[in-house]
Amino acid sequence: MRLCRFEGDRLGVVEGDSVRDVSAALDVLPAASWPVPPGDAVIAHLPALTARIEEIVGGAPVRPLAGLALMSPIANPSKVIGAPVNYQKHIDEANADRNINFGAEIKGIDHYGLFLKANSALVGPGEGIALRFTDRRNDHEAELVAVIGKGGTNIPRAAAFDHIAGYTMGLDMTVRGTEDRSFRKSIDSYAVIGPWFVTKDEIADPDALDFELRVNGVVRQSSNTRNLIYDVARLVEYASSFYTLYPGDLIMTGTPEGVAPVAAGDVIEMTMEGIGEMTVAVRAA
Numbered sequence: 001m002r003l004c005r006f007e008g009d010r011l012g013v014v015e016g017d018s019v020r021d022v023s024a025a026l027d028v029l030p031a032a033s034w035p036v037p038p039g040d041a042v043i044a045h046l047p048a049l050t051a052r053i054e055e056i057v058g059g060a061p062v063r064p065l066a067g068l069a070l071m072s073p074i075a076n077p078s079k080v081i082g083a084p085v086n087y088q089k090h091i092d093e094a095n096a097d098r099n100i101n102f103g104a105e106i107k108g109i110d111h112y113g114l115f116l117k118a119n120s121a122l123v124g125p126g127e128g129i130a131l132r133f134t135d136r137r138n139d140h141e142a143e144l145v146a147v148i149g150k151g152g153t154n155i156p157r158a159a160a161f162d163h164i165a166g167y168t169m170g171l172d173m174t175v176r177g178t179e180d181r182s183f184r185k186s187i188d189s190y191a192v193i194g195p196w197f198v199t200k201d202e203i204a205d206p207d208a209l210d211f212e213l214r215v216n217g218v219v220r221q222s223s224n225t226r227n228l229i230y231d232v233a234r235l236v237e238y239a240s241s242f243y244t245l246y247p248g249d250l251i252m253t254g255t256p257e258g259v260a261p262v263a264a265g266d267v268i269e270m271t272m273e274g275i276g277e278m279t280v281a282v283r284a285a
């Protein structure tokens with residue numbers, strides 16, 4: 001099943017070029033009261049929600065997909081986890097380009113660990129990217145995103161997929177510079193997630209997905225998730241060895257070679273096998 005979000009609080013099932021508005025199924029979610037439990041309620045209650053969706057989807061209103069400004073399908077993750085330099089060819093290009101490395105030797109993910117992006121940076125493709133610091137280099141980073149389903153801590157590699165609800169795609173937008181990654185990658189709109197959430201039953205092997213990113217029609221990044229240094233299961237194991245994971249937590253798995261700047265007026269297109277395609281407009285903030 002492919003779930004999307006639009007118009008703030010509308011939940012849709014994507015079927016080809018159209019969307020079934022199944023927002024009525026959200027009535028299975030418990031009423032929120034303070035303090036809300038950490039995590040995303042849609043993902044935390046996915047089994048009950050999908051059962052209700054299956055009951056109503058046949059009669060649900062149909063909307064053309066093309067007319068909807070899609071938002072991040074995960075509305076309230078407790079955290080957005082980033083994996084730095086998790087493809088060898090990206091490490092190589094970073095070390096070859098002073099405008100990426102700023103004089104530092106770029107090592108591997110085992111050296112840096114993971115980082116967090118501010119939740120306030122989350123947007124969907126329909127909202128676009130609002131660039132800040134346009135006198136500096138603002139780069140795209142195309143990434144597979146794993147969505148945690150069942151929370152946990154110290155999750156062993158062998159159990160990692162029991163804790164994944166599904167997948168989506170992400171743009172880990174980055175202003176280059178000397179500040180910590182977390183700061184540079186947390187600008188509003190610098191975490192583009194979408195276009196929809198795909199339940200894990202649709203993706204047999206997340207570590208074997210072709211993906212591509214184009215800017216204004218020109219291919220910039222093209223790789224396969226088999227080139228990940230820490231694969232999806234290792235990232236779940238590694239992240240949960242430091243922090244408890246909650247339903248809806250996002251793990252942005254890292255980007256391959258080909259990172260490059262974007263400017264206001266550019267249009268980014270990203271495609272990934274098993275997930276789909278999203279188009280994201282870039283503007284000045």
Ligand code: MN
Nearest residue numbers: 141172254255
């Ligand atoms: Mn990244």
